[in-house]
Amino acid sequence: MTFASIETFETALASLTQPDAAAIAAAQARQAQLTKPAGSLARLEEIAIFFAGWQGRERPRIDRGRVAVFAGNHGVTVHGVSAFPADVTVQMVANFRAGGAAINALAKAADLELIIVPIDLDTPTADFTVAPAMSEAECLAALSAGAEAVEPGLDLIVVGEMGIGNSTAAAALATRSFGGAVADWTGPGTGLDGAGIARKIAVIERALQHHGSAPMTPFETLRRVGGREIAAIAGAILRARQLGIPVVLDGFIASSAIAPLAAANPGVTAHCIAGHCSAEPGHQKLLDQLGLNPLLRLNMRLGEASGGAVAVNIIRSALAAHAQMATFAEAAVSGRE
Template identity: 55%
Template sequence: MSLPSFDTLDALTTLADRLPEADSHAAEAARARQNALTKPPGSLGRLEQIAEFMAAWRGTARPEIWRAQALVFAGNHGICAQGVNPYPQEVTAQMVANFEAGGAAINQLCRANGADLSVIALELGRPTGDFTEGPAMSEADCLDALWQGASAVDEGADIVILGEMGIGNSTIAAALAAACFGGPVAEWVGPGTGSDKAGILHKVEVIERGLKRHGGVMGNAPAILAALGGREQAAICGAVLAARAARIPVILDGFICTAAAAVLYATDKRLLDHCLVGHVSAEPGHRKLLAAIHKRPVLEFDMRLGEGSGAALALGIVRSALACHNGMATFGEAGVSEA
């Protein structure tokens, strides 16, 4: 199915009721196959769990990945006017050009792990608003970015990996996480692209001002997305939702990508049931965020690059899980005696 149409952010709160759920019968059949393969049950650990997860969302006991789609959304942020990042916003467009030329880490990791990469730049010449002075996006702008993300998803894909690029968006991620899940702002803030101790303290102060200004929307996750988020964060949410409608599993990248999608979790926990988190970022807020949304990462490689790099790397693990699941012989096929 295609993503049901909605024209208000409030509509996100009831969307889970209209979206597909995991196929328990396919998951049970996949589990039965795992238990019949030539290995002690459970001996492949999370590879078995990933195979069952893929079966549940693809609706077949033996899922395969014929097409993996990688989407990287890029946006610019008005909060950069507060000096929260050591790099100028021009770097966002420069990195988009690097992606398009094939020169970034995400290009190499997509090539190595068999994903088709698309980069979607979202009005880089029109940054969002400075959330210390007003909302980052109007409802119309936020909805537009959501639908751009949704429309980027290929309904024929077997898995979607998501990433982002945007100078200043580690501040956005920390603000969204703090607004949705609470706790001291300092626990969500890290160096991002290289802020020093003073820079981190400044980011904390800026976010605290933003949260105070937008106190009226706390507890309303979709409204928080518009007030504090960016276009790439909204587009990630739209892509997650479109993938869910098409029963396509998603691999989220690190802290910034997870914080974007976590807005959906804060809206309705069911909205991220079809998502894996590719890795735990070295950005300090990510572990806290993963605990808040009850997700265990596939990998822990001390990465913090963003741009979908950890999700692309995790795709290789998912492919390996399915290779074992589909390619191994059962005890009966191999003529091996069971215990």
């Protein structure tokens, strides 16, 4: 599936599929019969019911889960907004493919297949302080690259990213989507000091001023101040919604991909779970805007879907308890009168 035009993208965002109400009711009824006090597994019960609705079955499962890490390069790095040079993106993609990164180990630990999707790494996006980061065709291609990473038959997908400079794009996306001061959305990213963060804030402010008269549509926001890997995540999330596949979001940058979409249609987050809240200062603020409560708070800030992959272990526990516990009748345990 590809987004062949802006209209295709906008139509997909405007016509969102909904979870299976019958499966939700069946899962809720099962929870009421399991050998435990009602509500005693708290968030684990909610996760199981959430997955039942999106998978359309009383006992959801993860037979085939996938991590998709999208990579792109950013022209805005010419302004010194990252503590690392842009060529680290290419080097880290090589590390992913060689099996040497954190996400390789964490995906394996969560029994998830891992795919790496580099997008035109030899062609950084334009410096978005003076021009749109992407042309319309480039943004559509990135959205389509994300959509193509999501296929029927997946039970869950975790979305993550790699791209030096992309926390700058994420802060710009969040500010343009939800307003507020740039400083409230901007953090150290790869490890900037105070002076670096101030420089990053000034760069984002210039970018937003430059694009201030542009239409405030999801597509225009993504293409003007986003990046290829971020647009790809948006495409993956939207395609997953079409297929009814639950999405686990990683950190601030992955979450920022859905910000322009959610600003236009808040319901777009209904099939998403926030895997964790990262140490990046704007992430909790963004999750609040998206209406998502993170599963974990481990002060992680690596990206590359690492926090999302760790969260899948919690999700597997929730689904295991839901599917494998005995009911009161099966265990011959007296339930509530």
